[in-house]
Amino acid sequence: MTADPNPKVEIVSVVPATNAFNLVYDKSLSTASITLAATLDFETQPWYTITVYVEDYNLTSVTNISANILVRVLDVNEPPQCEPQLVSPGVTVQVREDISPGTSIYVVLASDPDHNSVLQYNVSDALPSGSANRFRFLNPSPSLLNTGSFNYQKGDTNFIVSVVVEDQFGLKCTGTVHVEILPVKNTLLNFTFPVQNVTIKENIGPDIYVTKVTASSGTNLRYHLVTPSVSFWIDQGSGIIRTGMHLDVDKTPSLTYTMLLVRVYSADSSGTSGTATVNVFVLDVNDNFPVCDPPSFLVEVKETEPIGTVLTTLKCSDADITNNTLSYEIVPDINSLDKFRLTGNNLEINDTLDYDSEEIARANFQYKASIIVTDSGVPPLSRTIHLLGSLDFEMKRSYELNIQVVDIDQDRDPDPLKQNTVNQLFTVQVQDENDNPPVCNPPFHETTIYSTLSARDPVLTVTCTDRDITSVHTFRISGGNENNRFTMNGNQLMSRNTFSYNPAGVMDPLTFDLSIQVSDGVFITSVKVIVHVVPWTTTSPTTTTPLVTRSIKTVTVLQGYWEPEPWFVAILTISVALAIGTTALLIWKILQCTSLSKASPPEMTAPLVQQGSSETTGNTGAENGGFRTNSQYFDGRAQDPVSGRTYLFNSNTGERRWV
Numbered sequence: 001m002t003a004d005p006n007p008k009v010e011i012v013s014v015v016p017a018t019n020a021f022n023l024v025y026d027k028s029l030s031t032a033s034i035t036l037a038a039t040l041d042f043e044t045q046p047w048y049t050i051t052v053y054v055e056d057y058n059l060t061s062v063t064n065i066s067a068n069i070l071v072r073v074l075d076v077n078e079p080p081q082c083e084p085q086l087v088s089p090g091v092t093v094q095v096r097e098d099i100s101p102g103t104s105i106y107v108v109l110a111s112d113p114d115h116n117s118v119l120q121y122n123v124s125d126a127l128p129s130g131s132a133n134r135f136r137f138l139n140p141s142p143s144l145l146n147t148g149s150f151n152y153q154k155g156d157t158n159f160i161v162s163v164v165v166e167d168q169f170g171l172k173c174t175g176t177v178h179v180e181i182l183p184v185k186n187t188l189l190n191f192t193f194p195v196q197n198v199t200i201k202e203n204i205g206p207d208i209y210v211t212k213v214t215a216s217s218g219t220n221l222r223y224h225l226v227t228p229s230v231s232f233w234i235d236q237g238s239g240i241i242r243t244g245m246h247l248d249v250d251k252t253p254s255l256t257y258t259m260l261l262v263r264v265y266s267a268d269s270s271g272t273s274g275t276a277t278v279n280v281f282v283l284d285v286n287d288n289f290p291v292c293d294p295p296s297f298l299v300e301v302k303e304t305e306p307i308g309t310v311l312t313t314l315k316c317s318d319a320d321i322t323n324n325t326l327s328y329e330i331v332p333d334i335n336s337l338d339k340f341r342l343t344g345n346n347l348e349i350n351d352t353l354d355y356d357s358e359e360i361a362r363a364n365f366q367y368k369a370s371i372i373v374t375d376s377g378v379p380p381l382s383r384t385i386h387l388l389g390s391l392d393f394e395m396k397r398s399y400e401l402n403i404q405v406v407d408i409d410q411d412r413d414p415d416p417l418k419q420n421t422v423n424q425l426f427t428v429q430v431q432d433e434n435d436n437p438p439v440c441n442p443p444f445h446e447t448t449i450y451s452t453l454s455a456r457d458p459v460l461t462v463t464c465t466d467r468d469i470t471s472v473h474t475f476r477i478s479g480g481n482e483n484n485r486f487t488m489n490g491n492q493l494m495s496r497n498t499f500s501y502n503p504a505g506v507m508d509p510l511t512f513d514l515s516i517q518v519s520d521g522v523f524i525t526s527v528k529v530i531v532h533v534v535p536w537t538t539t540s541p542t543t544t545t546p547l548v549t550r551s552i553k554t555v556t557v558l559q560g561y562w563e564p565e566p567w568f569v570a571i572l573t574i575s576v577a578l579a580i581g582t583t584a585l586l587i588w589k590i591l592q593c594t595s596l597s598k599a600s601p602p603e604m605t606a607p608l609v610q611q612g613s614s615e616t617t618g619n620t621g622a623e624n625g626g627f628r629t630n631s632q633y634f635d636g637r638a639q640d641p642v643s644g645r646t647y648l649f650n651s652n653t654g655e656r657r658w659v
Helices: 358-362 566-597 618-629
Strands: 008-015 021-026 031-036 047-057 062-072 091-096 104-107 120-127 135-137 143-146 158-166 172-182 195-201 209-212 221-225 232-234 240-243 257-266 273-283 310-313 327-332 340-343 346-349 369-374 382-386 398-407 420-429 444-450 458-461 474-479 486-489 492-495 511-519 524-534 636-639 646-649 656-658
Touching: 008 021, 021 047, 031 047, 062 474, 062 486, 091 104, 104 172, 120 135, 135 158, 195 209, 209 273, 221 232, 232 257, 327 340, 444 458, 474 486, 486 511
Parallel strands: 091 172, 195 273, 444 524
Antiparallel strands: 008 047, 021 031, 047 062, 104 143, 120 158, 135 143, 158 172, 209 240, 221 257, 232 240, 257 273, 310 346, 327 369, 340 346, 369 382, 398 420, 458 492, 474 511, 486 492, 511 524, 636 646, 646 656
């Protein structure tokens, strides 16, 4: 919730970069929501970091804040994916009627986007009805097997087998295998070697010779694979079997063993044929180096840490499916000799560390060592992790390492002419970390303004830089802002145009000593700003008066007040009117009674001073003299509170006379 009806709310960055998120601000609820603009894939990217920036204006201050939101993508199980042709319209295979039980008829190609999924293969149904038990899978093998031989003459001519591929959570894909049964005549063609076991190495590429099958008799022979395979193919005329693609058992472990069923038949009208089995074993080659994450690291440690303290645990792996057992060996330099040791893949302190020694001071207070990680293959492959000094993204963002590997063929006396050499270029990208504070130039400002400076015009701009390119700066006034006369708009110092220099009221200082804090989220830098304010004064008019145009600004101030009910107003008005009338009537009655009970003689009711007479006349003097000798002497003068008329009164007798 914010006081500003229109705050600035935006997504500053998303790491890794993507357009899959939107930010929607709801004015009615004063809330912001992050929504998805595209679907997310856990297998592609399991997390995102969203940086949100909010800028809130109100009558007294501006609030700027940024926050990081970590979005974790939950893994949702996805169904297996069968090869498109299997799904529709279905694949067709041909098998001999005398095929041996347990022979692989077809290999179902299916995959699962989810990691570590275990697929199960089953026969769900088959046509003709009741023939499903004539086919089966031996899980986890994807090979469709027959459970017995077929009899073409008794109607075993065609079968439609429905197969289901299901993961451990019940999601599945389905497909159809059309099995055509080929009749077999009594005359068979025989192979020189009806069963062959062939062993080859991986990474030999496509179209590489594997073996050759040969029929011992017959003419115009043709060879084909009864079991379709994308990994191998056979030349129809020669019977030579070759690889169909680059074989990599590290990526496709099922390639370690493949059974190929080869059929030979005569292309003439004799209709003779025969079958042979070729078992192909693909050996894993030690072709992957150990990989460590990270490949280099820097560890900060106190010199008082005890021996045996684990500094870090190496995380290394080998992509080879065999020969992937790793061993670790530390290679120290002269300064780090015997200082560290390896227990398995844990790097530990082996001796007391001394920060105050001359040797470590010459080495910039760093120990450097290399760790050699070697796999168990032949030849063993190894990579080295170096414990280096600190890297600075702002100084250099990437390093290119040209690694040369020389195979000396285990010669006792290396012969350069027989050595094989290969170069590999490695690029090390340095990731940016917020390790530099903001730098403001200048760090001190001093300026003079008039007290009438518009709130829209900046007093000054604070200019700051940061060596970290990903840093975002926020500015706020941390001190010296007496009576809250200034505010920050980004990096601009603004006046609220509310200065007061009224001697009878609020007196603002003529000099403000402001402290402005600049933050990049980790580090804070302070900037000192001195602002001298000149109060507005009226000067003598000159011969030429400039025309000043000011815009009229209407400010509507809403204050809470109590509004009584209409009936209450009516009763209150009547009550007040009755009270006033009663009071007036009572006063009038009292005055009337007083005047009747103490009526004055006719001569005394006349005005004390006749109009048009002079106070210096003899009559006046005689009349005044008469007042002094009787009880009707008036010694006071007052004003009637009801009528407002002036009257004279005797303080002894209480007698009154209007003037």
